Amino acid sequence: MYTNKITAIATLIILTFVNLNAHAFFIIDFNEKWLREDAYNRAMNQAKKNLRPLSEVETDDPPDVKTDILYTGSLVRAGEEFLVDMDGVEQLSQLFPPERRPEAKRMFVEIIDKFNASVENLYQVPKENVATGLITLLGGAYAAYYNKPLPDNVVKPAFLQVASFLRKKAELFEGKSSTEMVNSYQLSVGLGMLLMLLQAELQKNPNPAHEKELKTIGRSVFQAVLGVEPERVSFTSSGIVFR
16 A cells, blocks of 8 residues: 555654654745746646646656656765755755754755655655656645545556656756756655655644645645646546546
8 A cells, every 4th residue: 555655654754853843844934936946847737738648658668767868866865965966955944944944954865865765666666757756746745635645556657647748848858957857856855755744744643733734735736736726636546637
């Protein structure tokens, strides 16, 4: 079950931050403007018109992971930082009050690092890939809005659709540096996994105010990335379907 997998990832993160007060991280100064400014998120606004059915996507010959146009480059960790530009992590830390930002930066490095170590084995989708980042972000939005995790059997079909869609938009990647791509990946995975983690915390310790806040953020992510209300998109074993 996807629930078990998400719980495994969330548990791994929680165990790493045994002294982390998860409820403190519900205080999020969220503004979806920075999501709307991301080129790959803007491209996804066209997905409701141009996303191919999974049956067509599955006939594509997938590229090698590291020659894939969607490959962001490697995120190698050294202590509490990555050995690459960390603008994405820095931007994520700005979601929190100044006194929590150093802790937030450490948390996001840990989240992204643990995610990269787990995602291929759990879901058979590649780490360090723009499409993987976007699906993680949408998975977090789903968890936040509906207060339940995305089902496991919809993850890979959604990834295949989004990856195929983005590969046909070569203009998105022309002139893009690896720094821009890796920062986009940091933002998508970091925020998506944070929302999943907070939703898992809500399951253990219900709080109506926090649930309402997460629902609002989830809705904002759907609007910023897909340009639709959450109720207008379904994640199915046959892929993403717009209504």
